[in-house]
Amino acid sequence: MSQRQSKSEEAGSRENERRRTILRAAIDVFARKGYHGCRIADVAREAGVAYGLVYHYFKNKDELLETVVETGWSGFVSRLRAVAEDESSSLEQKVHGIAEVAFEAYRVDPRAVKVLILEVARSPAGTQVVSRQQAFLDTIRMSAEMFSRAQAAGELRADADPMLCASLLFGAIEMGLTAFVSGLVEDRSPEALERAKVQIANSFLHGVLPGATTSSEVSWKQEKASSGTRPKAGKRS
Amino acid sequence: MSQRQSKSEEAGSRENERRRTILRAAIDVFARKGYHGCRIADVAREAGVAYGLVYHYFKNKDELLETVVETGWSGFVSRLRAVAEDESSSLEQKVHGIAEVAFEAYRVDPRAVKVLILEVARSPAGTQVVSRQQAFLDTIRMSAEMFSRAQAAGELRADADPMLCASLLFGAIEMGLTAFVSGLVEDRSPEALERAKVQIANSFLHGVLPGATTSSEVSWKQEKASSGTRPKAGKRS
Amino acid sequence: MSQRQSKSEEAGSRENERRRTILRAAIDVFARKGYHGCRIADVAREAGVAYGLVYHYFKNKDELLETVVETGWSGFVSRLRAVAEDESSSLEQKVHGIAEVAFEAYRVDPRAVKVLILEVARSPAGTQVVSRQQAFLDTIRMSAEMFSRAQAAGELRADADPMLCASLLFGAIEMGLTAFVSGLVEDRSPEALERAKVQIANSFLHGVLPGATTSSEVSWKQEKASSGTRPKAGKRS
Amino acid sequence: MSQRQSKSEEAGSRENERRRTILRAAIDVFARKGYHGCRIADVAREAGVAYGLVYHYFKNKDELLETVVETGWSGFVSRLRAVAEDESSSLEQKVHGIAEVAFEAYRVDPRAVKVLILEVARSPAGTQVVSRQQAFLDTIRMSAEMFSRAQAAGELRADADPMLCASLLFGAIEMGLTAFVSGLVEDRSPEALERAKVQIANSFLHGVLPGATTSSEVSWKQEKASSGTRPKAGKRS
DNA sequence: AATGAATGAGTCTTCATTCAT
DNA sequence: TATGAATGAAGACTCATTCAT
Numbered sequence: 001m002s003q004r005q006s007k008s009e010e011a012g013s014r015e016n017e018r019r020r021t022i023l024r025a026a027i028d029v030f031a032r033k034g035y036h037g038c039r040i041a042d043v044a045r046e047a048g049v050a051y052g053l054v055y056h057y058f059k060n061k062d063e064l065l066e067t068v069v070e071t072g073w074s075g076f077v078s079r080l081r082a083v084a085e086d087e088s089s090s091l092e093q094k095v096h097g098i099a100e101v102a103f104e105a106y107r108v109d110p111r112a113v114k115v116l117i118l119e120v121a122r123s124p125a126g127t128q129v130v131s132r133q134q135a136f137l138d139t140i141r142m143s144a145e146m147f148s149r150a151q152a153a154g155e156l157r158a159d160a161d162p163m164l165c166a167s168l169l170f171g172a173i174e175m176g177l178t179a180f181v182s183g184l185v186e187d188r189s190p191e192a193l194e195r196a197k198v199q200i201a202n203s204f205l206h207g208v209l210p211g212a213t214t215s216s217e218v219s220w221k222q223e224k225a226s227s228g229t230r231p232k233a234g235k236r237s
Numbered sequence: 238m239s240q241r242q243s244k245s246e247e248a249g250s251r252e253n254e255r256r257r258t259i260l261r262a263a264i265d266v267f268a269r270k271g272y273h274g275c276r277i278a279d280v281a282r283e284a285g286v287a288y289g290l291v292y293h294y295f296k297n298k299d300e301l302l303e304t305v306v307e308t309g310w311s312g313f314v315s316r317l318r319a320v321a322e323d324e325s326s327s328l329e330q331k332v333h334g335i336a337e338v339a340f341e342a343y344r345v346d347p348r349a350v351k352v353l354i355l356e357v358a359r360s361p362a363g364t365q366v367v368s369r370q371q372a373f374l375d376t377i378r379m380s381a382e383m384f385s386r387a388q389a390a391g392e393l394r395a396d397a398d399p400m401l402c403a404s405l406l407f408g409a410i411e412m413g414l415t416a417f418v419s420g421l422v423e424d425r426s427p428e429a430l431e432r433a434k435v436q437i438a439n440s441f442l443h444g445v446l447p448g449a450t451t452s453s454e455v456s457w458k459q460e461k462a463s464s465g466t467r468p469k470a471g472k473r474s
Numbered sequence: 475m476s477q478r479q480s481k482s483e484e485a486g487s488r489e490n491e492r493r494r495t496i497l498r499a500a501i502d503v504f505a506r507k508g509y510h511g512c513r514i515a516d517v518a519r520e521a522g523v524a525y526g527l528v529y530h531y532f533k534n535k536d537e538l539l540e541t542v543v544e545t546g547w548s549g550f551v552s553r554l555r556a557v558a559e560d561e562s563s564s565l566e567q568k569v570h571g572i573a574e575v576a577f578e579a580y581r582v583d584p585r586a587v588k589v590l591i592l593e594v595a596r597s598p599a600g601t602q603v604v605s606r607q608q609a610f611l612d613t614i615r616m617s618a619e620m621f622s623r624a625q626a627a628g629e630l631r632a633d634a635d636p637m638l639c640a641s642l643l644f645g646a647i648e649m650g651l652t653a654f655v656s657g658l659v660e661d662r663s664p665e666a667l668e669r670a671k672v673q674i675a676n677s678f679l680h681g682v683l684p685g686a687t688t689s690s691e692v693s694w695k696q697e698k699a700s701s702g703t704r705p706k707a708g709k710r711s
Numbered sequence: 712m713s714q715r716q717s718k719s720e721e722a723g724s725r726e727n728e729r730r731r732t733i734l735r736a737a738i739d740v741f742a743r744k745g746y747h748g749c750r751i752a753d754v755a756r757e758a759g760v761a762y763g764l765v766y767h768y769f770k771n772k773d774e775l776l777e778t779v780v781e782t783g784w785s786g787f788v789s790r791l792r793a794v795a796e797d798e799s800s801s802l803e804q805k806v807h808g809i810a811e812v813a814f815e816a817y818r819v820d821p822r823a824v825k826v827l828i829l830e831v832a833r834s835p836a837g838t839q840v841v842s843r844q845q846a847f848l849d850t851i852r853m854s855a856e857m858f859s860r861a862q863a864a865g866e867l868r869a870d871a872d873p874m875l876c877a878s879l880l881f882g883a884i885e886m887g888l889t890a891f892v893s894g895l896v897e898d899r900s901p902e903a904l905e906r907a908k909v910q911i912a913n914s915f916l917h918g919v920l921p922g923a924t925t926s927s928e929v930s931w932k933q934e935k936a937s938s939g940t941r942p943k944a945g946k947r948s
Numbered sequence: 949a950a951t952g953a954a955t956g957a958g959t960c961t962t963c964a965t966t967c968a969t
Numbered sequence: 970t971a972t973g974a975a976t977g978a979a980g981a982c983t984c985a986t987t988c989a990t
Contacts (some may be wrong), residue, residue, distance in 0.1 A: 646879040
């Protein structure tokens with residue numbers, strides 16, 4: 001009995017392993033060449049499996065990318081949601097938290113992030129199944145709601161458009177990551193990444209002009225000190 | 238003589254007209270379907286010319302995109318450069334100016350902007366001729382230098398990385414535009430566009446938190462008043 | 475000892491059973507989708523066995539069809555031969571007998587007949603192993619000989635070509651069955667089938683024109699009366 | 712003007728010529744290997760054109776076959792209809808006429824007939840677009856109506872099923888032709904063909920038994936005499 | 949014997965690019 | 970210049986067959 005069980009277990013895990021191997025390879029090739037530039041043959045070669053096996057695990061090229069996206073995206077989104085909907089934290093904390101989630105994702109798997117950025121965030125409207133594009137837009141909408149609530153609570157300028165705030169924040173994060181992805185920034189050390197993360201959140205919150213707010217200056221510095229952990233709220237008087 | 242001249246002139250202008258027709262069509266189709274999703278046949282049909290004629294004016298599909306980009310980009314970049322390197326204006330003015338240039342481009346030709354955003358800003362590294370990607374990165378580098386100079390002049394927080402500032406600014410602008418391009422924002426009226434432009438510049442400069450700086454509050458309002466024209470400097474004490 | 479024997483016997487019968495299950499499934503799927511339109515996977519699914527097991531029992535797809543054909547065909551042919559070479563019966567009896575054999579086969583297993591008709595009787599010459607096509611042609615040749623002998627005995631018009639007679643008879647029978655197979659005829663009741671069988675034999679023998687021969691008219695009616703059993707000779711004066 | 716006209720005319724004819732060349736090649740290859748056995752590459756090679764050109768003229772493989780069928784079939788059907796619905800001729804004449812039409816088609820283009828027989832008449836139901844199968848069945852239905860009318864006029868045995876009569880006639884014709892197509896009959900001379908045609912019609916009408924009808928005997932002989940021309944009515948007393 | 953994952957050759961189809969007119 | 974037919978390389982997808990367990 002245990003034999004049988006272990007057999008099916010092994011089979012299951014081996015199958016999953018294969019599947020993951022192919023998914024992994026797909027992520028890498030997509031990241032390197034983009035969806036259109038990558039051929040199934042590349043993925044198969046990268047994964048070290050036969051051509052046809054890709055089709056054993058995925059219906060077609062499109063489903064492969066779809067899966068790549070879903071896999072990477074769903075975790076990201078749920079983590080994001082946890083941050084955005086945490087009732088106990090301030091807007092500042094949330095913004096820092098969002099940056100943290102994004103940069104953490106990049107730290108863990110830069111290539112996957114690259115795929116998400118390149119193939120999901122932007123791409124011609126008609127091209128893809130709704131879901132992909134939608135996934136990204138939904139994320140922005142979710143954040144927009146976060147900003148709406150913050151505005152109602154007086155934590156956000158009254159004259160700021162929440163939807164636009166969400167767009168700007170993600171735009172800044174994304175381009176900040178792009179700066180790393182694209183090699184615009186040479187120093188890709190963990191420290192540089194950490195600094196970038198803090199700067200993004202802080203410039204979004206307090207702007208880039210000098211001496212704007214003393215309090216924020218403080219929290220900015222604090223932020224740098226507590227980097228790598230979930231940011232504690234910097235209290236403004 | 239004048240005949241001949243006018244003949245070649247006419248021919249020249251007719252030729253140019255054809256060329257422009259095709260370019261125009263290419264922009265529209267690229268914007269609609271993306272570079273990979275569009276076929277030469279689509280461009281020809283859109284332009285109302287014969288299939289082969291596209292190849293009479295452009296060496297190949299890639300050159301077509303290249304030309305689209307150059308045409309749209311070069312004007313954009315030179316206008317950007319004028320703003321960024323204007324010795325007489327403050328950083329605040331420059332940032333507002335950059336947003337203005339970007340939004341003006343969108344106002345004039347949203348589809349062209351869409352192509353630039355989708356096909357130029359992001360796309361797998363190896364895919365394209367250096368120039369395209371490079372063009373975008375160069376723009377960011379130019380802006381980074383602007384931020385460097387401003388930092389030296391004390392106009393920018395000392396602890397902000399100029400390159401990152403440039404990335405964030407363009408990221409915010411781009412995603413702001415994307416919000417319009419992608420239909421995330423319903424209200425695409427000139428006023429909404431104008432408001433978005435101001436908000437982007439101001440949140441970049443002063444952050445989104447409420448009551449941050451009185452002075453910026455003032456310039457924010459001023460900005461709204463002078464919208465649509467090249468921004469005059471909002472003086473900070 | 476008996477244990478061992480029964481073991482291998484059981485195994486043998488179980489094996490045979492499996493084999494037959496697969497063969498049965500193959501017939502059904504071939505009948506439904508045709509040889510080319512069906513995949514091994516279809517056969518396996520229909521049989522409720524694992525993919526690879528089909529290859530345990532049959533060398534390849536072609537052998538599968540070959541076996542289907544042989545199995546169905548050999549019985550058919552030997553029954554046909556028995557009728558055609560029965561020295562004691564008249565040509566009329568033989569023709570009725572042939573129709574009976576064909577329709578009986580259809581009654582017993584219409585799907586198998588469909589496969590034989592679709593995949594064996596007609597199919598491009600070069601496509602298949604000789605045997606399949608050959609099998610069908612041999613049957614016609616055998617019947618042609620029957621007609622030859624009948625002609626020598628004065629039972630067949632002197633100016634009729636025996637080979638052509640055989641072709642016509644089988645063509646009529648086959649298309650008659652096709653009318654049922656293809657749904658051209660709605661009424662597929664046993665009675666309708668019986669009537670069709672008689673009509674085929676009789677029109678082949680006496681033609682379709684009215685009042686041709688009194689005697690045949692008689693035998694025609696008699697035929698209808700004795701339908702369902704091996705036809706007794708209709709006496710010609 | 713005439714230049715232009717001739718130009719487009721030439722182009723039209725050249726285009727049509729190409730199209731026809733490919734169609735011709737398709738017929739030949741289909742006839743040789745059948746639909747499934749033939750590759751687009753074969754057709755292109757046979758036609759002496761580039762691979763892709765086939766797709767310039769035909770949407771895909773299926774449309775190619777569809778066109779082959781339509782082209783060959785429509786003419787056949789209309790000729791058949793003319794015979795079947797000719798109010799002035801007797802059933803005998805009509806049957807002979809139908810055989811004549813079929814054999815004439817074979818004489819003109821045996822390969823096309825082979826394709827029609829192999830790919831249209833029989834093939835699994837689900838496989839093809841309705842039209843193909845339907846085309847054949849419609850032809851039989853049309854003939855069935857002819858037999859119905861004849862029966863009402865007393866020209867057909869009262870106890871014969873018209874639909875079955877139609878099936879039998881076409882079955883006999885088709886298998887008769889198959890005997891030639893498949894090489895079952897060695898003598899493929901025009902005379903042999905002619906004889907076969909007459910025998911088919913006559914055995915269908917009067918049966919194969921000897922001495923059945925004096926009158927028919929006469930018409931049978933007459934038939935042979937007038938072979939090659941549209942059969943004149945053999946009067947029955 | 950039984951399973952179903954793995955393999956890869958064979959085809960269709962697309963589409964950028966060339967070429968004859 | 971203008972046209973659109975002609976070319977053929979590239980790549981997605983299928984499925985018969987093999988193989989390890």
